[in-house]
Amino acid sequence: MNKYITNAILIFLAVLFQLNFINFLPPTLKFINPLLIIIIIIMITQDLKQSLIWCLVVGFFIDLYSFLNFGTYIFTYILTIIITYYLFQKFITNKTLYTFLVLTFFSSLIFYTLLAFSSLFVQYFGFSSYSLNVSKNYLIFILIQGVSNSLIVVLIYMIINFLTQRLKANFIFKDAKK
Secondary structure, rough: HHHHHHHHHHHHHHHHHHHHHHHHHOOOOOOOOHHHHHHHHHHOOOOOHHHHHHHHHHHHHHHHHOOOOOOOHHHHHHHHHHHHHHHHHHHHHOOOOOHHHHHHHHHHHHHHHHHHHHHHHHHHOOOOOOOOOOOOOHHHHHHHHHHHHHHHHHHHHHHHHHOOOOOOOOOOOOOOOO
16 A cells, blocks of 8 residues: 555656646756656566556646647557567566666657657547647657657666666677577
8 A cells, every 4th residue: 555655646746847847947958758767767677567557647647738639648658668668578688777778768759759640640530620740840859858868867777776786787689589
């Protein structure tokens, strides 16, 4: 019971941080997505079930404050974590700095690509009269977001590694013969 209360409080604080701090930064400093970073770290250090619960709850709260159709963020977070988890299970064996770096970068790219396509999909079928504007600026934003999230994850990895010593120092691909 204590674990659930702790998780609920942490989710609530993370969403508040995203909505009330990150969203009000100047445009040049908005290039991090702490919710996505937290969910990826939970997926790597904990398990898929825990990260999917976070995706569902975080997506719900972000959808409440989004101009996109309700469910877009829930869908995007969940599908992003499922794809990232598949990449993690299929290609990477250890919880290393490289793992955190690569998975965060690709997760950021996947998240914003899925968000744009799901927004366009909903608009195309007439469920919404607007969608995200996919332009050169949006593509540059996605790349900067991926790099920024990866740099933040490097700092978080170093802190976790310093405090727990549970993370590995090598980077090995799983057997590609399968």
